[in-house]
Amino acid sequence: DAKTTQPNSMESNEEEPVHLPCNHSTISGTDYIHWYRQLPSQGPEYVIHGLTSNVNNRMASLAIAEDRKSSTLILHRATLRDAAVYYCIRSFGNEKLTFGTGTRLTIIP
Amino acid sequence: AAGVIQSPRHLIKEKRETATLKCYPIPRHDTVYWYQQGPGQDPQFLISFYEKMQSDKGSIPDRFSAQQFSDYHSELNMSSLELGDSALYFCASSLLVIGTEAFFGQGTRLTVV
Numbered sequence: 129d130a131k132t133t134q135p136n137s138m139e140s141n142e143e144e145p146v147h148l149p150c151n152h153s154t155i156s157g158t159d160y161i162h163w164y165r166q167l168p169s170q171g172p173e174y175v176i177h178g179l180t181s182n183v184n185n186r187m188a189s190l191a192i193a194e195d196r197k198s199s200t201l202i203l204h205r206a207t208l209r210d211a212a213v214y215y216c217i218r219s220f221g222n223e224k225l226t227f228g229t230g231t232r233l234t235i236i237p
Numbered sequence: 238a239a240g241v242i243q244s245p246r247h248l249i250k251e252k253r254e255t256a257t258l259k260c261y262p263i264p265r266h267d268t269v270y271w272y273q274q275g276p277g278q279d280p281q282f283l284i285s286f287y288e289k290m291q292s293d294k295g296s297i298p299d300r301f302s303a304q305q306f307s308d309y310h311s312e313l314n315m316s317s318l319e320l321g322d323s324a325l326y327f328c329a330s331s332l333l334v335i336g337t338e339a340f341f342g343q344g345t346r347l348t349v350v
Contacts, residue, residue, distance in 0.1 A: 160336040171327045172329075172341045177336060177338060215279075222268070224270055224282045224285055224293050224295070225282070227280045227282075228279065
């Protein structure tokens with residue numbers, strides 16, 4: 129049970145921002161929200177994670193709803209190298225990451 | 238920076254043979270996870286270790302076993318291989334700190350013929 133819901137696929141134009149949504153309506157107060165992505169034939173790659181506040185790093189931004197029942201991964205300027213499957217994962221403490229279906233992001237040149 | 242190292246990268250075995258996959262975590266990481274990803278599937282958790290002790294177990298077949306050694310590297314042993322075991326096997330490592338991220342290796346592609 130991945131415990132999150134994401135769209136199966138999304139498309140975006142190159143050099144435009146991308147907003148990847150994730151629903152986690154049953155999240156508990158101590159669950160972290162993690163985002164990983166997986167390029168073809170590669171291992172999953174950490175993108176960003178957060179608990180309550182919005183987070184920014186060099187790769188992306190994570191916007192967490194005030195009620196924490198949803199979040200959005202924001203890629204500020206998509207490139208062709210951002211084409212991947214993006215996984216939104218909620219994780220309590222140090223428990224293992226449970227991958228759901230993820231969103232397959234296609235970048236259109 | 239050093240990443241998670243997995244070996245071998247590719248492995249071809251025949252049915253009923255055994256295979257051993259190795260994982261070298263990032264230095265000072267104390268937790269190792271193993272995942273299996275079949276063709277067109279999402280990664281599925283197999284097993285994890287913290288400080289050389291099994292910490293969690295997923296849908297790992299009884300034919301598979303794993304351990305973490307004193308130098309923190311881990312090995313996944315697979316016996317009586319079946320065609321359905323053909324998959325990508327990923328290892329990840331992390332520090333046992335609440336909310337910290339995990340880092341994945343490039344995986345071992347196992348093909349059973």
